[in-house]
Amino acid sequence: MLNHEDNELLCRVGPGTPGGEMMRRFWHPACTSAQLPEPDCPPLRVRLLGENYVAFRDSSGQVGFLEELCMHRGASLALGRVEEGGIRCLYHGWKFSAAGAVLETPNHADTKYAARLKAPAFPVREEGGVVWAYVGPKHLEPAFSRYAFMDVEPSHRVVLRINVGCNYLQLVEGGEDSSHVGVLHTNMARPGWKDDSFTRNPDVTNPAALASNDLEPTLKIEDTAFGFHYVALRKTNTPRVQNARVVPFIVPYGRIIPAPAFQFTVLEVPADDTHTSTFLVIHGNEPVNEDRIIELLGLDNPNYYNRQSCTFTASWADSFGQDRALMKENWTGLRGVEVEDAAIGLSQGPLYDRSREHLVPADQAVTRVRRILLEAVKRAGEGGPLRALGLDLRGVGACDSELEEGSRWQELLPSHRETPVA
Template sequence: MLTQEQNDRLCRIGPRTLMGALFRRYWMPIATVDKMREPGSVTAARLLGEDFVVFRGKDGALGVLDEFCIHRGASLALGRVEECGIRCLYHGWKFGADGSVQDIMNLPADKRPPKLRASAYPVVEAGGIVWTYLGPKEKRPPFQRFAFMDVPEDQRVLLRVDTHCNWVQMIEGGLDSSHVSILHTNAARPDWAGAAAQAVGAMNDTGPSLEIEDTEFGYHYAAFRRGSDGANVRVVPFIMPFGRIIPGGALQGKSNFTIAFEVPIDDEHTATYSVRYGSQPISLESRLKETGYDDPELYSRESRKFLFTRGDNAKQRRDIMDQNWSGFRGIAVEDAVIATSMGPISDRTRENLISSDLAIARFRKCLMDSIDRIERGLDPVGVGFDVGLISAIDAAAPEDQHWRALVPGHHAGVAA
């Protein structure tokens, strides 16, 4: 249980918040490349409660600027993209990707241009995602390359889904191991209704025991489940400040993984960037079916929005719940429905955690400890770490060695 002050400290990420200051120390996704592929592409983007414009110049270079023109505040998302810059429609001020003022159409010929500059942000295109850094220039870390970025394009599928709820409840759902065997019963324990095909590993034990260890990138946990063939262990990493890797299962192959980034749009909206990747080709259609986002009543492929809202229970198929545990189809849809049902920001002053929630408690401590590090002038956990070494696994528990040996790229973290 958290106090209201602690819950606000954890959830709120605006420009003058402590959690917002933490997030601004990392590279973050701001858009998907497929929406920005063509020269001249432009889109408005909201991130950490602030508004930006992302554009690709006619020269092919990407730019990220504050959305509103520094002259009179018109949206640059309406602007004309020209050569290596974007021109405001209102008075013709043109800005380069570096924020430089390249031209002012309404400036009298006998007047000297003012020494002004728009706020511009570093940008990197990698893994189908446009990444940016919003923090202090002198603290900018090197860009980190995740393993999925080096996989051939036909062996990864990226989905972005925007939900109407706070980022914390989205990521806490993903870090919660015990819910997998319950909420996702149709995929995890299909024999409950007489089916046989299991999609997410050995999950018949609904009360796993957890072991947790701090790492250089955040933490990882091992969830042990009892099964007819012995103990199973599922190792999941939390990557500061908003990432996790999910080990593959029968649905897409054991050598495949899903990495998810729960990126705060603002305090009450989250953009989930989910990448399924691995050793074999994968299609967008199979990924949409797996997640449940092939249902146009629940997900708009055009706007990237999750269409279920709190209290929108008419979209739950209660008439089939004798055979379908949740009344929804798709693992990701079930997760998003539950997170949305909690309201825009979950009230954690009323919760009661138990031993199965150890990973949730550690997540909160990990974030709070890094806020404390920033206040003491230290770098937050995970900045600059080689994230390409991070992995996840779902396998038989080793009898003669520590479970950490299954993820040799993970190392114990530094003291806070």
């Protein structure tokens, strides 16, 4: 369990909160590149760490990221016109560049006045099909961390965003929790469960397709420069051989999940205390089909996912569409990896209080997430250096392999040992 005070420290991310100050030390995904598809396209309202921003792509293709409310008298720039190298407020026509220069103030045409002002604009990077923003203190801006998915050609990568109405830590903990995979995702993880037989799911794109029927994995954890990595060891039918699934946790909310053909990088970005933007990047050595991935996740059903707004729309209003008649054959009565994960995260409530839970050894990675984030909150409060800032994460990944007795699991991904700075 986590006492109420620590739970609050980790879950609250607004401005001025200790958790929010920690989060503001990192670069964050703000939106996907596809949400700003072309120069001068409609701007996008972005909620990040409890504050509102506007993202826009100017006439040259450069992305700008400004406070949402116009610096003149506070109209939303998300209603504005994006044209001729900037975004123009509808109310009195003030116009701002992506870098925050005040280009025009039509109701006070003195150019010297505009030249003295600077709009609240934030550093932006566009990498790997994602627009990243830094909204923390200027003097603490870290180097930009690089991930492996940023280096592959765009056809070998799919970027999805899923807005889910619960606190980010619930979704992070689901991702660092190997023992739920063989249960919550039973139908994909252990086909044949009904007859107590086990055949491996042959779908090489499915990260829930386990190689073992063992529901009680043994976890081993080791801290790293980026956070930690852990292995879930499961029994196999071969003597002296275990199945080993290694998953990294990248401070403050990242993970990578293995499927035979692809790696799933998942970033649970807090929109505010009770909303999360899940950024999911699937990449590999061959082309990735977006429709196929959406189907695998269960997001091809419009009752669950609005592709336009990137929102997970199912709720208690219809019991998440759970089909109880189906549950004779289907463990959850739901369909798809993300549908099952998001429904569980939402079922814990908007912000789960962990002071009443009962943990077991299979929850060790969840406990480590909390410990490492509490340590980060403390260090941020002291103004000290944080783990995982400005790293070259291109050697960080996940794997699902066999491990012979006596072999070290850490050798499955030796690049985790030395993570260079960016």
